[in-house]
Amino acid sequence: MLPFALQAVSECPAHADLALALAAEFDGVPAGDVLAELDAIALTLADVRGAAPRQQLIACAAAIGDQLAPAPQRGPTLAASCLLDDLLLPRVMRRGSGHALALTIAAVEAGRRAGIPLGVVGRGREQYLAHAGLADPHVADLGAPGELVDLGGREQEVGWQCAHQVAALLLNRIVERAERVGHLTWALRAAELRLALPVGPDTRDKLERELERLRARSN
Numbered sequence: 001m002l003p004f005a006l007q008a009v010s011e012c013p014a015h016a017d018l019a020l021a022l023a024a025e026f027d028g029v030p031a032g033d034v035l036a037e038l039d040a041i042a043l044t045l046a047d048v049r050g051a052a053p054r055q056q057l058i059a060c061a062a063a064i065g066d067q068l069a070p071a072p073q074r075g076p077t078l079a080a081s082c083l084l085d086d087l088l089l090p091r092v093m094r095r096g097s098g099h100a101l102a103l104t105i106a107a108v109e110a111g112r113r114a115g116i117p118l119g120v121v122g123r124g125r126e127q128y129l130a131h132a133g134l135a136d137p138h139v140a141d142l143g144a145p146g147e148l149v150d151l152g153g154r155e156q157e158v159g160w161q162c163a164h165q166v167a168a169l170l171l172n173r174i175v176e177r178a179e180r181v182g183h184l185t186w187a188l189r190a191a192e193l194r195l196a197l198p199v200g201p202d203t204r205d206k207l208e209r210e211l212e213r214l215r216a217r218s219n
Contacts, residue, residue, distance in 0.1 A: 016109035023088040042113035061140035100143025
């Protein structure tokens with residue numbers, strides 16, 4: 001597996017590849033077990049490879065739901081020992097639960113391995129699992145399993161999010177949480193990793209200022 005910094009400058013890494021490289025920066029856990037589990041989930045999707053996009057989306061969301069549960073919402077107090085448990089893909093696969101964003105990454109990768117073109121759509125802190133071949137604006141919310149969500153009327157508000165954007169969302173949450181509980185080592189590491197991602201000059205200036213602020217807090 002390529003290190004995070006190298007994948008971050010790649011033109012189009014897979015969501016899971018970049019998420020696993022990110023996880024390795026904090027845990028150093030090999031990706032092999034995770035990929036084997038995702039392969040196993042992909043095998044359960046063999047029967048829907050020729051199905052319509054809507055059925056494929058529903059089946060992929062259900063396949064992830066059978067293996068992984070949405071983690072409870074984290075409160076303002078959070079033990080440092082479980083700070084990243086619901087965000088880092090290897091931990092999520094091992095524990096069987098995780099943040100909706102991590103579950104969505106797992107679903108996209110399982111779909112990719114089954115030949116089903118899934119992706120992440122969203123805006124801000126709101127992300128969904130979507131099918132590239134589905135014309136209707138229906139998506140799956142893996143944080144609240146159930147019926148597909150109709151984004152009709154909101155198409156201009158949400159968009160496809162590449163692996164770089166999704167990795168930035170994970171890192172944002174790590175920075176926020178780690179700083180909140182005083183784990184400045186992890187906050188700094190996540191803030192440094194964000195700067196490896198391709199961003200515009202205004203965003204880069206903002207991220208650099210935040211990194212300097214964290215460095216000042218740690219001194």
